[in-house]
Amino acid sequence: MTTMSGSDGASAAGNGGRGWFTPASDAEAAERPAPGALDATPTPQGRTGTAAAEPGPERRAEAEPQAEAAPRAEAAPDPAASPAPAASPVPAAGSAPAAGPAPAPATGPLADSELIRTSMDELERSADAATAYFYALLFVQYPHLREMFPAAMDNQRDRLFRALLTAVRLYDDGKLLGDYLANLGRGHRKYGTLPTHYPAVGECLMAAIARYAPNSWGPRTEAAWVRAYTAISQTMIDAAAEDERRAPAWWDAEIVSHELRTPEIAVLTVRPDQPYPFRAGQYTSLETPWWPRVWRHYSFASAPRPDGLLTFHVKSVPAGWVSTALVQRARPGDVLRLGPPAGSMVVDHRADSGLLCLGGGTGIAPIKALVEDVAGQGRPRPVEVFYGARTSHDLYDLETMLRLKERHRWLSVRPVVAAGAAQAAAEALAGELPDAVRRYGPWSAYDGYLSGPPGMIRTGVETLVGLGIPTHRIRHDSLDELVAQGV
Numbered sequence: 090m091t092t093m094s095g096s097d098g099a100s101a102a103g104n105g106g107r108g109w110f111t112p113a114s115d116a117e118a119a120e121r122p123a124p125g126a127l128d129a130t131p132t133p134q135g136r137t138g139t140a141a142a143e144p145g146p147e148r149r150a151e152a153e154p155q156a157e158a159a160p161r162a163e164a165a166p167d168p169a170a171s172p173a174p175a176a177s178p179v180p181a182a183g184s185a186p187a188a189g190p191a192p193a194p195a196t197g198p199l200a201d202s203e204l205i206r207t208s209m210d211e212l213e214r215s216a217d218a219a220t221a222y223f224y225a226l227l228f229v230q231y232p233h234l235r236e237m238f239p240a241a242m243d244n245q246r247d248r249l250f251r252a253l254l255t256a257v258r259l260y261d262d263g264k265l266l267g268d269y270l271a272n273l274g275r276g277h278r279k280y281g282t283l284p285t286h287y288p289a290v291g292e293c294l295m296a297a298i299a300r301y302a303p304n305s306w307g308p309r310t311e312a313a314w315v316r317a318y319t320a321i322s323q324t325m326i327d328a329a330a331e332d333e334r335r336a337p338a339w340w341d342a343e344i345v346s347h348e349l350r351t352p353e354i355a356v357l358t359v360r361p362d363q364p365y366p367f368r369a370g371q372y373t374s375l376e377t378p379w380w381p382r383v384w385r386h387y388s389f390a391s392a393p394r395p396d397g398l399l400t401f402h403v404k405s406v407p408a409g410w411v412s413t414a415l416v417q418r419a420r421p422g423d424v425l426r427l428g429p430p431a432g433s434m435v436v437d438h439r440a441d442s443g444l445l446c447l448g449g450g451t452g453i454a455p456i457k458a459l460v461e462d463v464a465g466q467g468r469p470r471p472v473e474v475f476y477g478a479r480t481s482h483d484l485y486d487l488e489t490m491l492r493l494k495e496r497h498r499w500l501s502v503r504p505v506v507a508a509g510a511a512q513a514a515a516e517a518l519a520g521e522l523p524d525a526v527r528r529y530g531p532w533s534a535y536d537g538y539l540s541g542p543p544g545m546i547r548t549g550v551e552t553l554v555g556l557g558i559p560t561h562r563i564r565h566d567s568l569d570e571l572v573a574q575g576v
């Protein structure tokens with residue numbers, strides 16, 4: 090992965106008209122791929138195509154717009170009628186990026202990070218309009234890119250802004266930002282995004298920021314953004330290129346079993362067309378044949394198995410295209426498409442500490458995988474699972490969890506039902522999941538693992554911290570991603 094240091098990456102406005110992504114040297118330019126897009130959800134075209142950025146994992150139970158109509162970008166302000174200020178030149182397709190540009194001079198009164206944050210703060214106030222404008226401009230200027238995106242763009246808009254916000258938030262933490270962007274780059278391989286897409290996206294992004302953050306826009310801010318965008322692109326391109334050497338851009342996976350546990354919840358088992366390496370606690374992105382280019386994230390509900398099969402728990406949510414299709418329409422024989430594994434909610438097997446696991450609803454899926462993972466290590470350590478649901482009827486995987494408990498003496502499983510004692514099964518605790526955890530303990534020697542709806546994760550983390558588990562020992566999937574998914 091490229092380190093983010095080097096050329097200034099300034100735009101035409103900022104560097105005397107050289108244009109963006111000017112190669113640092115001809116030799117490097119010859120060797121490097123051209124930049125790609127910051128946030129595309131492109132069509133899976135070429136299996137081995139290098140990629141752009143995945144805007145952070147959306148989360149599993151998606152709330153999608155109901156009407157599947159013409160692209161929503163049409164509702165955006167007409168960029169042709171009203172050109173953006175400070176429009177920068179389009180770098181030639183295939184032009185090579187600068188080598189490892191620095192994301193920010195970290196010192197000085199107006200470091201890049203400060204300029205970028207100020208403009209993001211202003212942009213955030215018009216986030217919807219800015220993202221709509223961005224996509225409208227992109228599709229007007231580069232119509233061939235339209236087919237790479239889903240027909241309805243609502244979720245896509247969120248994803249772009251979320252990716253930007255995350256990158257900006259992590260801007261001063263080189264390691265975290267690098268990991269995030271590398272993951273984004275790898276994740277975009279499945280879309281078939283090409284490095285040559287990055288300049289187009291960069292140009293339209295700058296135009297949107299210039300238009301919707303006019304008070305903070307100027308040559309210095311523009312130059313800071315160009316440096317940042319160039320660095321971001323390069324990191325993602327490098328990560329995708331590296332990934333290309335060892336993994337396919339996506340996996341086809343045939344459904345081998347489809348089990349309805351409740352009218353809304355299905356357990357799907359799939360067979361990938363080639364080995365799919367992942368770790369218990371991770372998740373993947375999944376595309377169905379019925380909604381091309383619409384990807385959703387689901388956790389693996391089992392640790393890696395010798396037969397290579399993968400299992401997912403899917404709950405259909407109102408207006409959820411993918412989830413509803415997976416629960417109500419999918420059948421054995423249907424073929425899904427999987428992106429690469431992602432996520433860091435994994436067990437450190439070098440440690441001996443106990444695991445305190447909170448699984449809310451279908452959030453129990455990765456918790457079950459973690460339990461199997463610990464069992465597979467053959468080195469017993471205490472694992473305490475609190476499994477929450479609204480009613481006892483919704484504890485769709487309780488039997489499996491109780492069977493695991495019977496097999497492993499180090500495992501405890503406590504069902505928790507939120508809807509009140511009257512509806513609780515005899516053996517279930519009543520109340521919210523985090524409250525139930527408080528009744529047991531002490532937990533300060535445990536590591537926390539949380540998976541479920543965003544509200545549960547928020548209160549769960551607060552609770553565990555209050556019970557003496559430091560934040561660095563608490564793991565969960567990104568809250569931003571859960572929230573942005575609209576769940």
Ligand SMILES: NC(=O)C1=CN([C@@H]2O[C@H](COP(=O)(O)OP(=O)(O)OC[C@H]3O[C@@H](n4cnc5c(N)ncnc54)[C@H](O)[C@@H]3O)[C@@H](O)[C@H]2O)C=CC1
Binds near residue numbers: 150
């Ligand atoms: N399917 C999958 O692979 C995975 C799904 N998820 C997420 O898990 C969630 C599952 O949704 P549902 O099954 O509908 O769960 P749900 O909404 O029925 O809630 C399950 C549990 O969480 C508790 N809870 C909910 N909101 C809370 C709050 N604000 N404070 C404290 N406790 C709260 C409830 O009391 C209940 O015990 C979705 O958000 C999904 O994105 C997370 C990881 C994996």
